[in-house]
Amino acid sequence: MTANIERHKYDIVVIGAGGAGLRAAVEAREAGLTVAIVCKSLFGKAHTVMAEGGAAASMGNVNDKDNWMVHFRDTMRGGKFLNHYRMAELHAKEAPDRIWELETWGALFDRTKEGKISQRNFGGHEYPRLAHVGDRTGLELIRTMQQRIVALQQIDARETGSPETNIRVFAEVTITEILNENGKVAGAYGYRRENGAEVLFEAPAVVIATGGVGKTFKITSNSWEGTGDGHALALKAGANLVDMEFLQFHPTGMVWPLSVKGILVTESVRGEGGILTNSLGERFMFKYIPDVFKNQYADNEAEADRWYIDQDNNRRPPELLPRDEVARAINSEVKAGRGTEHGGVFLDVSKRLSAEIIKKRLPSMWHQFYELAGVDITKEAMEVGPTCHYVMGGVEVNPDTAAAVGVEGLFAAGEVAGGMHGSNRLGGNSLTDLLVFGRRAGMGAVAYVKSHGVNPVSDSTIEKAATRIAAPFTREGGENAYSLHQELQEITHNLVGIIRTRVELMEAIEKIADIRQRSANISVTGDRMFNPGFHLAFDLDNMLLVAESTAKSALLREESRGGHTRDDFPGMNPTWRQVNHISSFDGANVNIKVQALPALPKELFDLFDVHELEKYMTPQEIAKGGSN
């Protein structure tokens, strides 16, 4: 049976062709190794293309006071100090080089007057820091790396006669299993979406770069690819996930029409002066300014409005509070019955800016509302509400090498990796995260392959993976994957969403377990030819593991921090800051263990004003002044 399947041998297999996967592949190929890039969509279409705002790097092109230390501080504050300090440090230090490198591969960012890469303001970043191309920065990133890979293939074509000698893209292939042999990675197994044919990759190192988990939720800004495949593959291969309770709900997604529910409305709308009102016409954000932010945010309309003209002498409008605060405020307004007809609130930029300026500064937003909702945002308000946007939790890795803890030969980078963003990610920090840690994962895998060599896959391992793929076709009259997916989305939305309670989380855990049991009996109609019902059966299995991990971690964390809000434990608690939640899988269930968060070393501790750290740390930690 294993004789007929399509087989490939590579030094490294990269799962995922988003920013992280492509950057890892470029690194591995440039080091002289052979690489396969495997992705569920066509080449160049990964979720990263949707990123709009920009990529954060402290190049200091617009304000020369910016440097890696300021960026590091902002990132730690944004994550409420639950970040792995070493990841935040490497990210802040290396991000500028990664952006400049893109330019040497042909990227064309927007420019400053001096001809340097322009940088824009974004929530939580002290200085203008986001390199961007209008509102399509993700597309520029993907295309530049896609074209870099083509450039490398052209070199190989000239030197070896074939463009695919050293680097090959396997598009529209879904990986269903990471293969282990003798406790180490030996390859990956999957199927071609086009015809269901199975594919075996033999490789001693695998880089997971599969992105996020948004499709686990009912309302999300993510594309269909965000089904948490890498999170689940890693768990099943014996790796751990860290802090899966932290999910970022972006405050402004479209809520109407139904068909576009969740699609992102960029933060720039509020940056350009958009205000939020409820159905009574109240500008409600003034009621939701938390104490820690009282000094920076205006508590009355007059001052908030003046800020747009004079930023030195006025406090910022509360619409520009961090994402988690705004999302919770909108949620409360709607719950209190002051929402719009379609369950959102109003976001209006038409009263502040002229039609001409709106179209110039927010071109794709204008287009998006006009084409999809029939709303002209130069004249009318938009209806918006929170949407599941980003998962901070992910595979537990070694910060320097991106090696997954617990499995030799496995690496992870990008949204699928955990630790970098702590409990809440700042806008713009993801795109540079992809580049910094994508490259490091490539380097880590190269070093591993050079020192370990091949690890052959046994027939019995292959057969096990093959049997799993065939299974849904052997059942008849079983559960329908589409309806189970919808059920799961209802549960996560209602019980594991923005605001959580102990009772609801316990109910969610029970219900998720029930769906998982029933999903073992999914049957699929039709054959293996490009069959979405068959594809969903596998995606669903991954989403269920992710949801279980999130619900269980959320139940344990009895505090509110960043992307995790407990109605029954509303405050932030310094003792909870000292721990990570580590998910592992025993073949039947996800288990959570509590693990100490690595403490800030003295040189990084000293970058902060100690009074600021007092808000987050215990007196003992402060007295110690860093770990060394």
Add this chain to the structure above:
Amino acid sequence: MARTLKLRIWRGNDEDGALQDVTVEGNNGEVVLDIIHRVQATQMGDLAVRWNCKAGKCGSCSMEINGKPRLACMTQISAYGDDEVITITPLRAFPVIKDLVTDVSFNYKKALEVRAYEHPVDLKPGEARMEQVDVERSQEFRKCIECFLCQDTCHVIRDHEENKKSFAGPRFFIRIAELDMHPLDTLRNRKQTAQSEHGLGMCNITKCCTEVCPEHIRITDNAIIPMKERVVDVKYDPLRWLGSVIRKRDGIL
């Protein structure tokens, strides 16, 4: 608000297939891709359709709706009358894999044939200086989401399979133009190779490609026509050609 839609959807592959009539519920504000998904979830679990972002950003959901090349995720059902039958077929210029999914590998092969960007060897990372006005021309072409609708509509490929070997198509003409206008690219002769290797001469400027581009890239006016004109210049005036290369290098402040 809810309405009943009458669809005819292509089911089958390259050798064998037929239009199938389907009746399905639709709501105002929904796009064709929503309707296809509803058909999938309720009536045809194995109906094949390619999509990804559902926000007009990835260029995956290209198909022909009532014969027009379009993105299904950006096509509102309200554009069609109550009694109108909406006919949904796969892109015609490419082989059908199944139902609405076509084999677009032609385009990836053509991408490999366009010589990559070449950065000036002496210019270190972070040292590049470019004016916004100078990058904007290439930026227009870099908005391309590779939906390949322009490739699908161009009659040079659509109606003549035999041309595919020697014709890169509008998507790759803008790629060549983008590199040609890139202030830093050092590779010479891009417009000549557009003519000699990529079949620019076969384009007779019908502008159909520009009309279908969902990114509103002015493919013909801003890329094809200027390249054709400059090819003529260059062929007859070697000095001007030299000048243009020097101007390009001057872009580095």
